[in-house]
Amino acid sequence: MAEKEMSFLDHLEELRWHLVRSFSAIFIIAIIVFVYIQFFFDEILLAHLKPDFATYEFFCNAFASVGVDSSFCNISLDQTLQSVNPTQQLMTAIWSSLIIGFIIAFPYILWEIWRFIAPGLLENERKKSKGFIFYTSFLFFLGVLFSYFVIIPLSVYFFYNFQISDKVQNIFKVDAYISLVTNTLIGVALFFELPIIIFFLTKIGLVTPEFLKKYRKHALVLVLILSAIITPPDIASQIIVAVPIMFLYEIGIYVSKYVLKKEQKNVKQSPRVQ
Structure with a gap:
């Protein structure tokens, strides 16, 4: 029996409940985080202020292994x-709890998005899209x-050691520091969704592999500009962010090629209308 076609208002009602469940998941996790906020601050959000943080020790050992003295030590x-x-x-504390709640609840939010979209897909499309939640969550x-x-420890290290004069002391406000951490976490995580974005843009015909190749240099400039916004104003940090994003851009080109080949193959295999 065919499923009853939903009206526009029915779709809005369905979307409302998916959003309600998604926001509820974020708020529930945020409440739990808020209850243990001191642990999350001391062990996670403020961990980059500890001199024995894993990244600092890694760079210290890496430079020491080649006989170079490093301030990371x-x-x-x-x-x-x-x-x-x-x-x-x-x-x-409230804002940090919500951000952490969003990060932890991200796979569930994707699942709610998929549940809303899935009824409008064909059976074969529904089967192929099941990996959407895994790959998107993995990249995120x-x-x-x-x-x-990588990015946050380098940012903290840079800003704490940058001085325009010995007479100026770096004493940061807690909200400014936490904003640096949380904005970087969310910003870079969304950057890593580039192959998924390219996948959907190719599916709807807005981009092609040739288009992505043609504007590769333009993309590099844009990535460097965006990297300069979310990282300290030094070349090393910008390159550290730009390299993996451009690598994901190249992966996106292959993803676009794959999608286009599959679309062309499906067109050839589909029966012609008499």
Whole structure:
């Protein structure tokens, strides 16, 4: 028996409940994070202020292995952050809990998106799209890990050691520091979704492999500009961000080729209308 066709208002109602469940998942996780907020701050969000953070030790050992002295071996960061108004710590805790809630709930949000879209797909399309949640989540969390262990420690190291004068002391506000961490986590994680974005843009005919190849240099300039926005203003950090993103761009070209070949193959195999 064919499924009853839904009206526009029915679709809106269905979408509303998917959004309600998605936001509920974020809020539930955020509440749990808020209950244990001190642990999340001390062990995760403020971990980059510790001189024995894994990234600093890695760079120290890497430079030492080639006989080069590195300041990563003698890191001394002021772990005191300022709260300059009565509500700042509370609002920072709430905002941080929501960001962490979104990151943890990301696969579930994707599942809700897929559940909303799936009824409108053909059976073969539905089977092929089951990997959507896995691959999108994998790239997202890969971006989170890359930003957490590479971009954020380099950013913290740079900003704490940059001084325009010895008479100026770096004492950062807690909300500014946490914004640096959370914005970088989300920004880089979304950057890593580039192959998925290219996949869907190719499916709807907005981009082709030739288009991506033609504007590769333009994409590099754009990536460098965006890298300069989310990283410290030094060339090394921008390159560290730009290299994996351009690598994902190249993967996106192959993804676009694959999608186009599959589309052309399906057109050839589909029976002609008499």
